[in-house]
Amino acid sequence: MQANPTPSQTVSAGPAPVQGFWATRRIVLALIAVALVGWSVTSLNWSWLANPKYQALLLQGAWNTTWILVVTMVLGMLLAIPLGLAQAAGPWWLAAPARAFCGLIRGTPLLLQLWLLYYGLGSLFPSIPWIRESDLWPILRQAWPYAVLALTLSVAGYEGEVMRGAFKGVPHGQLEAARAMGMPRFTIFRRIWLPQALQRVLPTLGGETVLTLKATPLVATITVVDIYAVSSRIRQDTFVVYEPLLLLAVVYMAIAGVIVLLFRWLENRVPQRTA
Amino acid sequence: MxxxxxxxxxxxxxxxxxxxxxxxxxxxxxxxxxxxxxxxxxxxxxxxxxxxxxxxxxxxxxxxxxxxxxxxxxxxxxxxxxxxxxxxxxxxxxxLGMVFQSFNLWTHRTVLENLIEVPVHVMKCPRDVAIDRARKLLARVGLAEKEDAYPAFMSGGQQQRAAIARALCMEPxxxxxxxxxxxxxxxxxxxxxxxxxxxxxxxxxxxxxxxxxxxxxxxxxxxxxxxxxxxxxxxxxxxxxxxxxxxxxxxxxxxxx
Incomplete structure (x- = not known):
């Protein structure tokens, strides 16, 4: 192609047009985004946002969505670790029930699990006198414990399977070195096996957390007031159909963005060499 | 014999x-x-x-x-x-300090952390004593500069020398x-x-x-x-x-x- 390319020519001539193309494209995309935002701000109906009642509801909904996500991810992972370990290294009488649990959770819709717990346990409990008289009753009477339970079990089922692979994926030599140095078994688990398994699983776990976030609207079906329930309420009250959904999308994207950033930070704490 | x-x-x-x-x-x-x-x-x-x-x-x-x-x-x-x-x-x-063919340094810890892991967390040696000993051993195997490096960023020879230092750090x-x-x-x-x-x-x-x-x-x-x-x-x-x-x-x- 080039008759007599000097090094400086080959370096500058090659990538420059591509970069120019991408730069132009990026500017165009940014302009389109700005235009879209401008259009939606000016020509859509956002008047309901000024209503203090809806503002309070939206805050409460966003808060509920967030804490339900955080609590169920944490509790779910705490269950997933023993579930994964039992399958990766446990005796058959631990591995078999763990595998069955993960299979059951992964094989049925979350909505079904949620309703079975809420309508099943939720109607069973009131018929048992000692539960109704216990101090826990004011809590068990509400919907959120069933939402938290269902989501926690769901996270446990999926992440239990993920952790099984993660535990198995830690190279044998890493554990053998620890054994050879006289580490007690639980110390090996706590200091070597678990941290390395979690580190392997972080990229997957970030994605799973986003997926769990997007599963949280199901709790609205059992009367928990999350951000989705609030947007539905506003739509019913005001007959504004489209704008609350847009706001909902923005809220979920914002939370998902925070999750992605958080996991990227966690992943970068231990430098990895990809080679 | x-x-x-x-x-x-x-x-x-x-x-x-x-x-x-x-x-x-x-x-x-x-x-x-x-x-x-x-x-x-x-x-x-x-x-x-x-x-x-x-x-x-x-x-x-x-x-x-x-x-x-x-x-x-x-x-x-x-x-x-x-x-x-x-x-x-x-x-x-x-x-008994064991050194493996494939080094087996713990990949999620730095070299120094590898050395003090067992002395501090299993043998209950005070942390500063263990760090002091670890630094001396690293200097001895020619890795004084590498204490904060992760194993994946070191050559095989460096990893094996660090693994020897890790075994020595238990004072076997x-x-x-x-x-x-x-x-x-x-x-x-x-x-x-x-x-x-x-x-x-x-x-x-x-x-x-x-x-x-x-x-x-x-x-x-x-x-x-x-x-x-x-x-x-x-x-x-x-x-x-x-x-x-x-x-x-x-x-x-x-x-x-």
């Missing part, structure tokens, strides 16, 4: 060790005694059982039968060979080397052998499984030639390498020369 330091106390004794994997009889009754300061080299072809023999000493492989005794203390075993006293085994393992009574240079590029073998030689020169008790015959002859006080799970011949290095008796050893030495 014809070891050099008969007057010094016994460090490691293996007696009539058998090991089978299923129906495959890998070790058919081998014995070894290392006194303090001895450097015992185990040589032999692949499949001769030399790594298995070494790994039985700290029970990374469970012997099928036999006796392992460290500094005069026999490791408690069930009749099937498995260790019966976990606490005792952990304590004994802490007194003896060192076990399992083919420490076999996974290294040829140009990195020398730096690791030099570190091991330094340990031998300062009188550390070591058992060394190796393919480096020249090195074995240079550092060992006693050499064991293993063939098909049995000790075919053993003796001082000059005798074993200089005037081998058995035909198998003669042939082996010719094949690796």
């Amino acid at each position: 014809a070891n050099g330091n008969q007057q010094s106390p016994e460090a490691i004794r293996v007696a009539d060790l058998h090991k089978s994997f299923g129906t495959h009889h890998v070790l058919k009754g081998v014995s070894l005694t290392a006194h303090e300061g001895d450097v015992v080299a185990i040589i032999g072809g692949s499949g001769s059982g030399k790594s298995t023999m070494l790994r039985c000493i700290n029970f990374l492989e469970t012997p099928s039968s036999g006796l392992i005794s460290i500094a005069g203390e026999a490791v408690a075993m069930h009749p099937d060979g498995s260790p019966s006293d976990r606490k005792q085994l952990e304590r004994i393992r802490q007194s 009574k003896a060192m076990l080397f399992d083919e420490p240079t076999s996974a290294l590029d040829p140009e990195l073998v020398g730096e690791v052998l030099q570190v091991i030689k330094g340990l031998a020169d300062e009188g550390r008790t070591m058992i060394l499984v190796t393919h480096e015959m020249k090195f074995a002859r240079e550092v060992a006080s006693h050499v064991i030639y293993l063939h098909n799970g049995l000790i075919e011949e053993q003796g001082p290095p000059d005798q074993l390498f200089g005037a081998p008796q058995s035909d198998r050893l003669k042939q082996f030495l010719k094949s690796v020369a």
Whole structure:
């Protein structure tokens, strides 16, 4: 192609047009985004946002969505670790029930699990006198414990399977070195096996957390007031159909963005060499 | 046994060790005694059982039968060979520094963290004491600059030197080397052998499984030639390498020369 390319020519001539193309494209995309935002701000109906009642509801909904996500991810992972370990290294009488649990959770819709717990346990409990008289009753009477339970079990089922692979994926030599140095078994688990398994699983776990976030609207079906329930309420009250959904999308994207950033930070704490 | 330091106390004794994997009889009754300061080299072809023999000493492989005794203390075993006293085994393992063919530094920790992990979190040594000791050892193996590096960013030779320092950081009574240079590029073998030689020169008790015959002859006080799970011949290095008796050893030495 080039008759007599000097090094400086080959370096500058090659990538420059591509970069120019991408730069132009990026500017165009940014302009389109700005235009879209401008259009939606000016020509859509956002008047309901000024209503203090809806503002309070939206805050409460966003808060509920967030804490339900955080609590169920944490509790779910705490269950997933023993579930994964039992399958990766446990005796058959631990591995078999763990595998069955993960299979059951992964094989049925979350909505079904949620309703079975809420309508099943939720109607069973009131018929048992000692539960109704216990101090826990004011809590068990509400919907959120069933939402938290269902989501926690769901996270446990999926992440239990993920952790099984993660535990198995830690190279044998890493554990053998620890054994050879006289580490007690639980110390090996706590200091070597678990941290390395979690580190392997972080990229997957970030994605799973986003997926769990997007599963949280199901709790609205059992009367928990999350951000989705609030947007539905506003739509019913005001007959504004489209704008609350847009706001909902923005809220979920914002939370998902925070999750992605958080996991990227966690992943970068231990430098990895990809080679 | 014809070891050099008969007057010094016994460090490691293996007696009539058998090991089978299923129906495959890998070790058919081998014995070894290392006194303090001895450097015992185990040589032999692949499949001769030399790594298995070494790994039985700290029970990374469970012997099928036999006796392992460290500094005069026999490791408690069930009749099937498995260790019966976990606490005792952990304590004994802490007194044996093991170096692997594939280094096995913990990848999620820096070099310094690798060194102080067991001293601090298992042996309950104060952290600053352990760090101090670790830094001295790193300087000794030529890795003073690398204490904050993660293993994945180091060459094989550097990783193996760090792994040796990690084993030394437990202040073990003896060192076990399992083919420490076999996974290294040829140009990195020398730096690791030099570190091991330094340990031998300062009188550390070591058992060394190796393919480096020249090195074995240079550092060992006693050499064991293993063939098909049995000790075919053993003796001082000059005798074993200089005037081998058995035909198998003669042939082996010719094949690796």
